[in-house]
Amino acid sequence: MATTAESNIIMEATEIRCQEKSKGGLCYEVILAEPTGTKRAPSPPQPSPTQQTTIEDKLKAAEERRLSLEAHKLxxxxxxxxxxxxxxxxxxxxxSAFxxxxxESLDAKMNNTEEKREAHINELKNKLKxxxxxxxxxxxxxxQQxxxxxxAVEEKLKTAAAQRDENIKKMLDRxxxxxxxxxxxxxxxxERVHQLESQIQGKLDQARDRRESMEREQKEKLRNHNTVKIAKVRETADVIALKELEAKKREIDMKVTIAEENRQREIQRRLQALRQLERRAEMVRQNKAARADQEGKEEENNSALPLKIETASSG
Structure with a gap:
């Protein structure tokens, strides 16, 4: 039982760590704890032979267990x-297999690519050829064309040169x-211009003579017409002046009437103001008279009062 307990303690104290360092690789780290054991009480200074034998047996058993544990761990x-x-x-x-x-796959692809490239180059060469x-x-x-x-152009130029010379000759003749x-x-x-100038000059002379005769006739008509027209104008002006005078007269009469009415209203207003002033003056006179009467009575009363005082003092 003691051996089992000690092995359990040792296994619990031992720690194994596993860590993946790279893809497909593992790293194990084994940490061994310090040997542990139950503390024994100090032996008496003079152990007995039986106790000495028991201790040695226990030490041997512990050493064997330790060796077996180390062998198991190894x-x-x-x-x-x-x-x-x-x-x-x-x-x-x-x-290595991968x-x-x-x-092999790359080699096959390279070979296939090389074959395709050569075929493509040959095809391009054929197309280029x-x-x-x-x-x-x-x-x-x-x-050739x-x-x-x-x-053809040279032939046409020759024909065109010959045709051009012929055309130039025809154009010169034309x-x-x-x-x-x-x-x-x-x-x-x-000649036509000279004829037209002579005709125009004759027509101008005729037109000038006709215009002068028409002017004389118009002047005569205007002279006769002006006399009649002046009389009509004077008559019309007299009528218009008479109408204007009548209109002005009516306007003046209206203004005079309005002024007379305004004057009458002003006179009435002033008369009314004078009547009010007279009433006020009458009231003032009455007030003055009443005040004068009152003052006279007060003076009489004042003059009678000293006489009464003197009479009283003498009595």
């Missing part, structure tokens, strides 16, 4: 280390005929 550590080594070996095998497969052949054919056709066009026609037309126009 065995477990060895098993764990073997597992770790196995895991690392498997990881290396998987990594690298081999990846390398065909394009150059078509360009060469087009160039030859263009040169250029030669034909140049020959210009000469046109100049002759212009000279004839100018002469005819000059």
């Amino acid at each position: 065995a477990s550590l060895a098993a764990k280390l073997s597992k770790i080594e196995e895991t690392a070996r498997k990881k290396d095998e998987l990594s 690298m081999t497969a990846t390398r 065909e394009h150059l052949e078509s360009v060469e054919k087009t160039r030859l056709n263009l040169e 250029t030669k034909e066009v140049r020959a 210009l000469k005929e046109h100049e002759e026609q212009v000279v004839r037309v100018r002469q005819g126009m000059t």
